[in-house]
Amino acid sequence: MAASTNKxxxxxxxNRGIILDAALEVFSAYGFRGSTIDQIAEKAGMSxxxxxxxxxxxxxxxxxxxxxxLEGWLDPFIGIDPDGxxxxxxxxxxxxxLRMSASNPGSSQLFANEILHGAxxxxxxxxxxxxELVDDKAAVIGKWIAEGKLxxxxxxxxxxxxxxxxxHYADFDIQIRAIVPKERGRADFFERAADSVLxxxxxxxxxx
Numbered sequence: 001m002a003a004s005t006n007k008x009x010x011x012x013x014x015n016r017g018i019i020l021d022a023a024l025e026v027f028s029a030y031g032f033r034g035s036t037i038d039q040i041a042e043k044a045g046m047s048x049x050x051x052x053x054x055x056x057x058x059x060x061x062x063x064x065x066x067x068x069x070l071e072g073w074l075d076p077f078i079g080i081d082p083d084g085x086x087x088x089x090x091x092x093x094x095x096x097x098l099r100m101s102a103s104n105p106g107s108s109q110l111f112a113n114e115i116l117h118g119a120x121x122x123x124x125x126x127x128x129x130x131x132e133l134v135d136d137k138a139a140v141i142g143k144w145i146a147e148g149k150l151x152x153x154x155x156x157x158x159x160x161x162x163x164x165x166x167x168h169y170a171d172f173d174i175q176i177r178a179i180v181p182k183e184r185g186r187a188d189f190f191e192r193a194a195d196s197v198l199x200x201x202x203x204x205x206x207x208x
Contacts, residue, residue, distance in 0.1 A: 070130075090201070101166055161201070162201070169190070
């Protein structure tokens with residue numbers, strides 16, 4: 001009985017993962033309002049009734065995908081070590097964000113769509129957990145600045161700048177492909193982008 005229950009739980013976990021992966025593709029392409037349960041079910045390769053067994057409403061799928069996306073994004077941000085070398089910690093975080101944009105642009109595009117529509121699903125999260133986390137990391141950066149380990153810059157705006165630079169490569173990929181099509185087609189495009197972004201960012205925040 002226990003083995004049967006565990007197998008069923010594993011299958012349910014796998015199916016939920018398939019649905020969420022499919023939903024990410026659909027929501028990032030069409031937004032919440034432009035997406036349908038039928039589209040997600042088709043992308044997931046399952047029937048609509050089967051999908052509704054796991055998620056009764058489109059809103060349930062959407063919020064779950066957003067929460068999963070935010071958890072993945074925030075892990076490296078949380079991992080910034082207050083006792084580490086400031087430039088190295090920010091270098092690692094920026095590089096990780098760039099790699100996340102390169103490997104999973106749909107997550108960034110989904111989040112951008114949510115923000116552009118007023119963040120109805122995650123407004124509370126933005127004002128509570130995210131604000132607390134950003135304020136905490138801004139305090140860490142402020143401490144590094146006070147100790148003379150970084151140039152005197154506004155910590156919050158530095159964080160916003162890192163987010164803007166790294167997520168640009170996911171949110172505006174079509175624009176990048178239009179402007180530098182040959183470069184975008186190169187296998188080392190994101191490595192080269194990371195070098196440029198890190199040079200501009202880190203040279204700007206190194207203590208003089």
